[in-house]
Amino acid sequence: MFHVVRNGSENGTLDLVERFMSALRTMVPIGTLNRIQYEQAADSRWDAVLAWDVGSASLRLGVEVKISSVKVAPQRPAAGSALTPVLVAAFLPRAVRRELENQGWSYWDATGNTLIQSETPFVAIRLDGADKDPDPEPRPPTKLRSLKGRAASEVIVALLQNGGRASTIRDFAREHRLPLGTVSRVVSLLREENLLEPTGGGPIVVTDRLDVARRWADDYSFIKSFRARRYYSLNGPDLALSKIVNSGIPCAITGVRAAQNWLEDTPQSAGLPATDSWLYVADRAQVERIADLAVDARDGQIVVAECDFLDRERPRVSNGLPYVTPWRIVGDLLSAGGRQATVGEQVADDLIRRWP
């Protein structure tokens, strides 16, 4: 019965041809002859050849089915005058439909866009369906080339904070309220760079958390990734910090000051005084007003980055002050280089020692 069946699944060749035939059966008033059937004769140039008797006319439709999305109109095959060429697809964009028409194609898509044009016998049917693809094909994931982005930083912090483990990408993304695509791309990059243990499609397991943090810090930077700005305050650095923290605007301290706080209860202390205050805030403009901040790129003691992750990466409160999660402290310090990076490694060592 079937001439060619390339694909039997939904929106496959057979399905689309059957749906096209059903659509043709509804296109003429009840009581008018409307018979459509497959032709038995094989013609390898077409996915199907249909004989359509409608009213007093009889057409032979050469059907070409496009399963994947159609971006440009295909060349019309040299079909011979006896066949009306029809392109059938799940969806045909407006520009493609126009091009098909110009080339002498008839067409039909599953949203109802229809053009049947034949000079002999004369048949002209035009119906409008959707202009937008109701079921677009998912784009192939873009490969991540670097870990410098804000979203990537959230994935890395969450993964490290999770002990460097996650059962599945999907569960991990859901649990940490992170975009699935970003998680997937970050994990792919880590896997390609051999920073994950080979688990054969099993859980995600970081080989060495410090190595991952170092790799992340190669691309990432607290200053650049979050476009942090350096300020001084008319109130002085300590009162300014106090005003920001008490303002009710979500914020969290990072950098050496946060490392000092983290290492406070450990035998080792951060071997660097905290001369600056590094802060993530949810609304930088408001913080500038509240704390009377003025940009001072050279001597400013308060470095403020605006972010939107503080509702997901909940700050840790210690002695009344909010601090970012410790693995972000590590990344921020490692990315700063020099002695600050050494302090970052101290925090990382402590985290790995305490949560092996």
Add this chain to the structure above:
Amino acid sequence: MSPEQVAPEYVAARRALLDVLELLEPQRAGLILVGAQAVYLRAPADGAQRAAYTTDGDLAIDPDLLSDDPDIGQVLVDAGYQRLGNPGAFLAPNGVEIDLMVPEGSVGTSSRRSAALPGQSRFTARRTAGLELALLDADTMRIAALEETDARVIELLVAGAAALAVAKLVKLEERLGGPRRDRILSKDAGDLLRLLRYCDAEVIGARLAELAVHEGAAPVIERSLSFLRTELAQPESNLVGLTVEDRGPNETDRQVADATRELGRRLLEAYRPRG
């Protein structure tokens, strides 16, 4: 303020202040805490990296609330306090200087430095310019010891930020205009900046405008603000220079100078007396 941030001199000064307040309990209603200890109560050093410190205890006397008896100067002497050269200046047994001062505008004019108070010795207190607003701008605070072994807490009137700012400005004006350079302390300028920062320069300016309607307040306010205005108008201001000299380790000279000028400007702009 965490204990490790408090300088030992300040701990001793607070201990001496509490000792005096205990001794003078019957006259406490007429005493108001002024000076640096009042500044640090109004502009707390919580979270500050630089420990606040002061080495003395300053008390203003409200003549209207002071009783004739007991003679507070004599009470201190009887308790072992040593009279120093100036009236109202006493050295506590622990070596801390305690100063009892009467706002100049609250007693009749006199050529003497001592303040004539009914029932009180001549050496009990001295007249001091700039403290007038402390009689108008003060409220009760709990004053606690700064050492864990001392559980004392005493309630006392403490001068408000506006009164303290005016007192500091008048003191700085007098000393900058005086012959003795050694009496000019950058710490007074630092305390002024601290008040402008912690207590909001604009709030202080607006409060001064409210206080200006009280009898005798306007002249001292105008005097202090005139000094501030003149200083801020100068490119090489002594006042600004002193705040810079007193700056903490984490700020630059330029930042402290800018902060002094801007916050001073805000105070002046917020001062809009009625009429």
